[in-house]
Amino acid sequence: MKHKVATTVNGRRHEHEVEPRLLLVHHLRDNLGLTGTHIGCDTSQCGACTILVDGKAVKSCTMFAVQAEGKSLTTIEGMAKDGQLHPIQQAFWDEHGLQCGYCTPGFIMAAAYLLEQNPNPTEDEIRKGLEGNLCRCTGYVNIIKAVQTAAKTMSTAPARKTTVTAGGN
């Protein structure tokens, strides 16, 4: 028995028929071809699959695809616009906030939500805000720097913050 699910992903509307048990992360990867959202565990610990659902950071393995009906989703592929990196992406690049890169999309999406909620977080607030995401390469040192750098950039160029709000363009 398949169910219809209609979503807006990175500003584009999609309609699919899916099995009720299909996880949102598999729907994004297998049906929509958005393979930038990664799977690193089976138990919602690692955060590699973090996306924005109606503007809120959600581990997309914790939702069924059918639960995304009518929702507006932003994945990592929706962050850069017209060839311009999002300030958070730029900051991860500048600060060497990634090595193997597998956890990176999840971190960038979680950071986007954190900075939207708290545009000027302390180091401690960053640590608490992103502790749901795991990285095995960086020791987190440069991820924290990247988020701090992004916060600075975004506070001086507020117009670019719109990229993380629901729906995209």
Added chain:
Amino acid sequence: MAVTQLVGAKIHRREDPRLITGHGHYIDDFTRQGTAYAAFVRSPFAHARIKSIDITDASKAPGVTSVYTARDFKSQLAGTHPAAPAFVAEKKYIPERFPIAEKEVCYQGEIVAAVLAETRGQAVDGANLIQVDYEELPAVMDTEKAMAKGSPLAHEGAADNISWDLTYTGAEVSDAAFKEADVVVKERILQNRLAPIPMEPRGVLAEYETYDKKLTIWMSSQNPHFIRLFVSGAMGLKESQVRVISPDVGGGFGSKISPYPEDYLVPALSRLSERPVKWTETRTESIQNATHGRGQYYDVEVAAKKDGTLLGMRMTQYLDVGAYVGTFSAFQACACLMAGGAYKWKGISARTIGILTNRVPTDPYRGAGRPEATHLVERMVDLVALELKMDPVEIRRKNFIQPKEFPYTQNFGLVIDSGDYEKALEVALKMVGYEDLRKKQAELRKQGRYLGIGFSTWIELCGFGPSAATAPATGGIALVESAQVRVTPTGSVIVYTGTHSHGQGHETTFSQIVADQLGVPYDSVELRHGDTSEGTAFGYGTYGSRSLAVGGVAISMAAGKVIDKGKKLAAHMLEAAEEDVVYENGSFHVKGSPDKAKAFGEVAFASYGMGLPEGMEQGLEAVAYFDPPNLVWPFGTHIAVVEVDAETGAVQLQKYVAVDDCGNIINPMIVDGQIHGGVAQAIGQALYEEVVYDDETGQLKTGTMIDYMVPSMGEIPTLNLDHTITPSPTNDLGVKGIGEAGTIAASAAVINAICDALSPLGIKHVDMPASPDRLWHMMKGAGK
């Protein structure tokens, strides 16, 4: 010229734009038209006999196309799992290992059946319907008891559970040192079993083209050429018929070196089913089946004089091999050869024993043998200092191998190429503010608080390695490295290396080297790796901090050959003698006449044209293999400052300082990143991580990330780094390795700090992970 400044500069990684935008290509992102999905049925028991397998229901399940058991693979796969002799010359017992069990399963997770279906979900559903009738056998879980006569056996029919037992140096080697001793300290030191946990699990996609008899394997691997070698051999194919592509690799840490059962079974399934077949590991499958690291204990004795002079060591490594002998398992015995650390010893007696149990095999995990050696010697040196009431800094200074003594032949005949251990120590002491910390510690102790300062003055051998050492160790193939540099007619450069990055940024650093050496723009250099059908005939992969010190040097040699040919051609074009032509900043010119010059691009273009010097072939490209004359020996000092909570036993890591020396640095940003990650993994070992199996049943109790604690951002403090630079004389770039240094160094610093903190309670040694629970019990029991 800016181009001459690339080496040593912080160049942002060219890998990153695709990775930060979601456009990387990891293994699970690939699929082929008509792909069937595989799921494996795995043993729920640590040790059992397979009595029967009923596939009836599974075969009828929706979407299932076929079900296979061991018998079906007999015609597909030959031979046993490869196990390199490595440093252990004499093998006592290596159990046969077929990729799928037929009669006996020896660890929880061992494959007993495979299901192919149209979707991933249907394959898993089908696998759940397979009924296996097992007869449970006693599981061997305790390495110490496993050595006793009459112990249950990890494999039915084996004589005992000893895989190897090798004495490198007998007691006689350290007898004189122990006779001279004023003090002898003894300790048993545990090395907790760890799961490497790369964030990307493994995966294999294989397509066998029945009519072309060609096999392509996409997989997440640190060394695709070795996989081609092993899988082609097992499948009865020529290496030339097999192509292995390892795309972006989401971390490895050693767990993506060895061939795994699925690496054989998925290609065999493709040949059997005549369809592309894909399998993606779940995290639980990963913790259950990907090789673990460490899993050892050591019995150690150290003899010293009253003044702190170290004299001798006796050590035995007891290594839990697991159910089968990992491909490079015996490499971990290098802990014995490195047990002397940065110090001078009269004699070291060392023995290694590999013990079979019913756990998943252990194999190299970041550092592999060298973290164990560092942890052991740094702990023992602290125990001697404690016994003698010496400052841990003083005992280290007193016993260091001195700068003027390099190259230094250590106790096992290995030649340490260069070092200045005290210099790194002094820099670190300044950074951490040592004297003030000792004062603060004394004050806090008066208040009943436990502050501790821990040192790790670590050394490492890496950059594997010289053919004379590595060819016998692997069973014939020297772990040298190959490179190819190809210059196109318009002067752009394609570089192929046999190493393969899994996060280390080789596309960037190797291009920095080539751009500098050829004097061409960085953007015109392209680095390719990870595909056995591109570049040289064989590549050796990335592990053992070898990529730069071996692979980078090979690249530099190949670039040198390109310049040599370019010089010949430029001399011809300039009508000058070859010996009068020099190459500088991207241009060939006649000595003393810089205006009489040909740019690199002009020479490249001319090399594809006509009128070449007599005997010269067209083209501008070269292959080089680098066989390093020695290993390289990085070193440094790490200092951890901790406070242990008197009420809860929780450890607060307050400060961490690392001063590392990896010789010349190509890209400081990447070097620091490697240290960060390595230190974090070792902090994980010291405080949080441990693979736990049930002692009786052999059930894995830490099979998810809920139970196996990978440190998060909340657990890793800010790491303060600095470097000293002592170039390696082993290679022309003067480089050493840095990929494993942090992991090799850090566990000892953290545990030494905890022991220092708790020394007022009479606690001398703490095992890992130093969890609040473990420390709380020790603190409660102290003095009783």
